[in-house]
Amino acid sequence: MSDGQSIEEAVIAHALRVAGMPSARVPIGAGDDMALVNVGNAKVLIAVDQVVEGVHFRMGTPLDLVARKAVARNVSDIAAMGALPAACVASAVLPLDMSADDARALVDAVAHWARLFDCPLVGGDTAVHRTPDAPLTLSVTVLASIRADGIVVRRNGACAGDTLLIGGPVGGSFGEDGLGRHLQIEPRVTQAQQLIDALGGKVHAMIDISDGLGRDAARLAHASGIRTGRALQARLCATDVPLHGGVTLRQGLCDGEDHELLAAVEAGAPIPAGWTAIGSVRTPHAGDARGCVVDALGGEVDASEFGWTHG
């Protein structure tokens, strides 16, 4: 599994080099939660995310929850850009022994959740594996529109001094049986819109927590440091991180698949209801390469790798 993950990381890093450069047609390339593309005279956001049986969900997981996860994690990316869902398409590779009834139920479930998240299913493609035991794969691509005021929130817009806000509690998303909240993601589109409505351009950066709060906070700081040309660090205050019931701080920092939003807002900006200040962005001390540290009762711990990668 560690081999697999290292290949995923290698591919992602390579894809950023290959597809991450902005251009006149692609103002935001690969590397943020979504890419921004000029299509004709319009700006459109697009992102793809897939779920694979045995990787993102256990065999035997109800198809309705598989479909929900596939759609919701994409719509969560829309939320993180401060954008609005427009539509989605899906492609599936079905196990050889899946019944036609189950296949239709999967289509229904994707369409249901897409509609519920205001991101209607408008197209798709289906194939059936030729080999036994090959896993169900479901890939969803979402389209989104930008706000009427033109604001798009990137993950790399944070500045030294910014306050870090989180939109909800984290940790324990997998549950003890693997059937936890990671299968019941609630994309925070409305919450993100309300934050931007309230603070406008003071919302400097945003990311959805998919791979663990520590890791994703480090990503936000790292990307913002590249933009500003000077390293930045996310400093979280251990006692301020809101946790789900029965969850340790380590789980809250590491578990991932929370899909709550982490935002960097201008220092001193009012904190809207529903958001919790959990730290700040700062210029690290010389030689300190840590992207995210947690101030845990006086000692600072490197949390940059607190999380996981699932490709």
Next chain:
Amino acid sequence: MSDGQSIEEAVIAHALRVAGMPSARVPIGAGDDMALVNVGNAKVLIAVDQVVEGVHFRMGTPLDLVARKAVARNVSDIAAMGALPAACVASAVLPLDMSADDARALVDAVAHWARLFDCPLVGGDTAVHRTPDAPLTLSVTVLASIRADGIVVRRNGACAGDTLLIGGPVGGSFGEDGLGRHLQIEPRVTQAQQLIDALGGKVHAMIDISDGLGRDAARLAHASGIRTGRALQARLCATDVPLHGGVTLRQGLCDGEDHELLAAVEAGAPIPAGWTAIGSVRTPHAGDARGCVVDALGGEVDASEFGWTHG
């Protein structure tokens, strides 16, 4: 394999019911080569198509050709709508034993062909199978913009009396070794644009030949018949169908994956260079449910099922 194909057909039919209904936001839903979505104030086309090892290409096919096929069949859908490529995203599930070098080479190849077809790669997602022998899967979603004059060519716009034009020769795309032209699709974006430049609104309908000329001509006629409320039939003249060298008429009608364009244009419209008239659209005799017939030296043969479905 026939079970698998029937499930694919069941899923596709079901998806059309679920995702095919037009709405204010989605003027063209699932069922055409691409869906048309209102994103903010703009009209955007989107489609997804995937290739699966063992289904769409043989194990051992060079990764460069796998990537080309995945991108090109999508860009061919853009051509068929009379639209212009904007950008693409890709998701891949890699075999457990794929090397990091091969994985990077696959990314490079997708990016290369996407750039070459003027449809740059702007995002992606990667996972690695957890089970041995699970196949390489590559799903590509393309975004396209509509022409400045607003023309979008659907597959359902044909009228009785229309002339059927084909943009190039067909048949034998798989070759004897499975490494034929189906891996070297040339999307006909420019050819489609030239046809619309020349004939404007007289280009009533278009489709790219993916599943066999007989089957796809029947689809065009069937969809157009539903639109007009009166059955339509594509009538092809056997001796006029341009074939690749060494290919029989049956292969030309059945083989599929040609990805040449089939267009229905107004009767009497001039035929631009590069296009060949191969028949016409007509109202069938009462009780004749055949969507495509081939006039083969005096006898009419039902060619509606000449082709294959690969999901």
